[in-house]
Amino acid sequence: MMRDARLLVDALRNPASVEMLDSGQWTELISIARAESLIGSLAHRVKDVAVPDRVRAVLQDAIEAHDLARQQALWEADCARRALAEYPSKIVLMKGTAYVAANLDAGVGRSIGDLDIMVAREDLPVVEAALLDAGWEWVKPDPYDDQYYREHMHELPPLIHRERDRMIDVHHTILPLTAAPKPDAKAILDDAVRLDNGLYVMAPADMVLHSIAHLFADGDLAGGLRNLWDINLLLRHFSEADENFLAELQSRAQIHGLRVELARALRLAARIYGASLDNIGSVETAISDNLYVRRLLARDGYGRETRKLTRFAFYVRSHWLRMPPLMLARHLWTKWRKGGQQPK
Amino acid sequence: MGEMHQILLKIGPAAFRIASAWRQPLDQLVALYSDYPLLVDQSVDFTVRLEPEKPWRRLLRPSVHIGGDFWLPDAAPLPLTQGLLAAEMGMNLQMALGWRRHLLLHASSVEKDGKALIMTGLSGSGKSTLSAMLAERGWRFMGDEFALLSLDSGQIFPFPRLISLKNEAIGAMQKVVADTRFGPEMKATPKGDIRHLVPPKAAIERMDEPAKPALLLFPRFGHAPELREMGKSEVFVRLTQASTNYVALGEGGFNALTRFVDQVPVKAMDYQSTDQAEEMIHDLWGQLP
Amino acid sequence: MTQKYRAAAQDDLIWHELDSMTLLYHRTSGITHMLADPAPAILEVMEGLSLTAAEIAAQLTARFDIESDIDAENIVIARLEELSGLGLVARVSG
Numbered sequence: 001m002m003r004d005a006r007l008l009v010d011a012l013r014n015p016a017s018v019e020m021l022d023s024g025q026w027t028e029l030i031s032i033a034r035a036e037s038l039i040g041s042l043a044h045r046v047k048d049v050a051v052p053d054r055v056r057a058v059l060q061d062a063i064e065a066h067d068l069a070r071q072q073a074l075w076e077a078d079c080a081r082r083a084l085a086e087y088p089s090k091i092v093l094m095k096g097t098a099y100v101a102a103n104l105d106a107g108v109g110r111s112i113g114d115l116d117i118m119v120a121r122e123d124l125p126v127v128e129a130a131l132l133d134a135g136w137e138w139v140k141p142d143p144y145d146d147q148y149y150r151e152h153m154h155e156l157p158p159l160i161h162r163e164r165d166r167m168i169d170v171h172h173t174i175l176p177l178t179a180a181p182k183p184d185a186k187a188i189l190d191d192a193v194r195l196d197n198g199l200y201v202m203a204p205a206d207m208v209l210h211s212i213a214h215l216f217a218d219g220d221l222a223g224g225l226r227n228l229w230d231i232n233l234l235l236r237h238f239s240e241a242d243e244n245f246l247a248e249l250q251s252r253a254q255i256h257g258l259r260v261e262l263a264r265a266l267r268l269a270a271r272i273y274g275a276s277l278d279n280i281g282s283v284e285t286a287i288s289d290n291l292y293v294r295r296l297l298a299r300d301g302y303g304r305e306t307r308k309l310t311r312f313a314f315y316v317r318s319h320w321l322r323m324p325p326l327m328l329a330r331h332l333w334t335k336w337r338k339g340g341q342q343p344k
Numbered sequence: 345m346g347e348m349h350q351i352l353l354k355i356g357p358a359a360f361r362i363a364s365a366w367r368q369p370l371d372q373l374v375a376l377y378s379d380y381p382l383l384v385d386q387s388v389d390f391t392v393r394l395e396p397e398k399p400w401r402r403l404l405r406p407s408v409h410i411g412g413d414f415w416l417p418d419a420a421p422l423p424l425t426q427g428l429l430a431a432e433m434g435m436n437l438q439m440a441l442g443w444r445r446h447l448l449l450h451a452s453s454v455e456k457d458g459k460a461l462i463m464t465g466l467s468g469s470g471k472s473t474l475s476a477m478l479a480e481r482g483w484r485f486m487g488d489e490f491a492l493l494s495l496d497s498g499q500i501f502p503f504p505r506l507i508s509l510k511n512e513a514i515g516a517m518q519k520v521v522a523d524t525r526f527g528p529e530m531k532a533t534p535k536g537d538i539r540h541l542v543p544p545k546a547a548i549e550r551m552d553e554p555a556k557p558a559l560l561l562f563p564r565f566g567h568a569p570e571l572r573e574m575g576k577s578e579v580f581v582r583l584t585q586a587s588t589n590y591v592a593l594g595e596g597g598f599n600a601l602t603r604f605v606d607q608v609p610v611k612a613m614d615y616q617s618t619d620q621a622e623e624m625i626h627d628l629w630g631q632l633p
Numbered sequence: 634m635t636q637k638y639r640a641a642a643q644d645d646l647i648w649h650e651l652d653s654m655t656l657l658y659h660r661t662s663g664i665t666h667m668l669a670d671p672a673p674a675i676l677e678v679m680e681g682l683s684l685t686a687a688e689i690a691a692q693l694t695a696r697f698d699i700e701s702d703i704d705a706e707n708i709v710i711a712r713l714e715e716l717s718g719l720g721l722v723a724r725v726s727g
Binding site: 575576577580581584590591594595598599602605 | 647649651652653654656658660663665667
Binding site: 023024026058061302 | 348361363385386387388389391393395412413414442444445592594
């Protein structure tokens with residue numbers, strides 16, 4: 001029985017290797033891949049490899065399910081575009097929707113949840129009004145949460161469309177305002193690239209750095225393997241297309257205050273997914289890298305999250321990264337008093 | 345991490361790995377599914393996980409959280425005494441959220457002369473009980489939870505799991521079926537008193553044989569016996585509401601369901617006893633082309 | 634009003650008549666719509682063309698037996714706004 005997610009990582013790195021798997025290992029691989037939201041990516045990676053019949057059916061299902069997710073994501077983006085037809089400034093797609101809209105490898109087989117868009121901070125009220133007018137509604141009517149989001153977080157409180165039942169998250173920067181790194185939101189918007197339909201995606205370096213920011217500074221590494229796989233594919237695609245890409249990535253990281261995170265992401269992508277990049281800079285493994293790898297691979301052959309102590313450490317740390325300690329205490333206290341979520 | 349036990353099950357076209365922190369639900373499944381094909385050395389479509397709700401709930405007032413490859417965030421836990429129910433619900437959840445190879449209709453189905461009778465409706469409509477009764481009266485049981493509609497052929501495929509009997513239906517079936525075919529009594533579950541019934545051997549042996557859908561019924565228990573026509577628009581809407589994967593199947597789902605609604609005669613059937621229902625069904629069946 | 638409208642391409646739509654309603658599967662969105670008259674007729678009239686609401690109303694009045702005192706144009710405008718919210722119709726600029 002697999003004790004960690006190595007089976008999945010190996011299959012993604014080296015698709016031909018799955019020909020050696022027995023049926024029990026396939027069952028585990030499928031559970032791990034589903035738990036890490038990577039089954040669509042896995043299915044595409046092993047499309048041309050010989051697999052047992054039932055496995056082929058499972059993987060084909062995954063491909064079709066992710067095709068549907070892609071279709072729905074693009075439609076949702078189009079609905080937002082139409083709702084914001086009068087808004088003159090840039091609407092920048094983010095994350096999975098951006099990858100499929102820009103036809104990137106990272107979008108192939110990608111599971112996509114809500115629609116994430118980024119606009120200029122001063123335009124939030126007018127964007128909010130247009131969305132509400134076009135059939136979106138607030139998800140949570142909680143006044144404390146609302147206040148917290150508006151003043152501190154990097155996005156409007158979540159909105160859901162009343163008929164289509166799909167959520168939209170409207171961001172004005174890529175990290176919470178209370179987090180330590182201060183990315184340059186204006187630079188991201190200024191350099192965003194236009195798509196044919198009039199929506200925008202981030203410039204390549206910003207796209208990679210957003211994914212990196214999301215992986216480390218904005219979460220407890222839940223879904224980290226999927227996030228790192230995105231980063232791996234984006235790095236490969238952009239560095240193959242442009243020999244100056246890695247240099248651009250470094251200078252952009254400087255602007256956004258994400259140099260440490262970039263270096264760590266490059267080391268982890270190399271170590272876990274075998275990303276080989278020239279000019280990676282220092283490849284000295286930081287001691288903390290081992291802890292990150294341990295956390296990223298913490299999934300067993302049943303699909304359960306393992307290594308609970310490591311996970312809790314990351315959860316508290318992620319809240320720490322998002323807000324200063326005093327605020328954290330106050331925030332957690334209020335949440336627990338109201339019977340809200342406890343850290344798992 | 346706690347130790348997990350596991351078994352493999354094949355039901356109709358779907359294969360499951362049921363993993364559990366406790367042996368008891370698996371032992372119960374093995375006993376009740378003993379006539380089903382034995383899966384060894386085969387991969388599966390889904391994994392169901394039965395785990396303690398909290399680590400200390402493994403032994404002390406053990407509480408089962410239902411999870412698996414596909415899961416819902418707010419699934420309420422069940423006591424270990426209802427572990428068998430948890431396993432069945434876990435399998436339902438995997439199918440409902442993850443099955444794509446057929447259009448799923450929340451319906452029971454039985455077969456006679458190569459043709460399928462499909463019964464759909466809300467909880468309490470009696471579709472499960474009717475299918476169990478008809479299975480003892482000359483019909484082949486195909487399923488009581490999901491009817492599987494093929495996107496290509498328009499045929500109905502069996503998914504013959506343990507039949508889930510509730511409250512009064514338990515007593516009614518105990519009068520006509522041997523005790524050995526019943527699972528444990530589970531009282532006061534979220535859905536009332538429940539007992540599982542193993543389908544007849546013939547249903548299990550023929551679990552891979554489809555049938556052409558010939559009649560769709562919307563049964564309603566507890567009303568004076570009556571048959572009513574239903575408009576096709578209403579039928580279509582109600583079937584999309586009764587299908588967990590209609591949207592996920594896109595154009596294929598649309599074509600399969602419109603063809604089904606066009607071709608399959610439909611009636612709303614009110615009844616007060618299974619005998620009344622059986623009589624109305626017999627008459628309708630005889631009038632089919 | 635001189636605003637022109639255009640319907641989604643015909644090969645983007647799959648129609649299916651039921652008794653009182655018309656089903657419409659919209660391929661791009663994957664959404665199934667259930668439409669009541671006159672929405673299906675409006676979409677049919679618009680096929681492949683950019684038309685104003687008045688032009689559509691005139692076509693409907695000509696093709697179907699519509700009472701002359703009905704303000705067809707305003708009804709058409711209302712339906713077009715709904716259809717446009719659903720993404721089945723787009724306003725044409727210029």
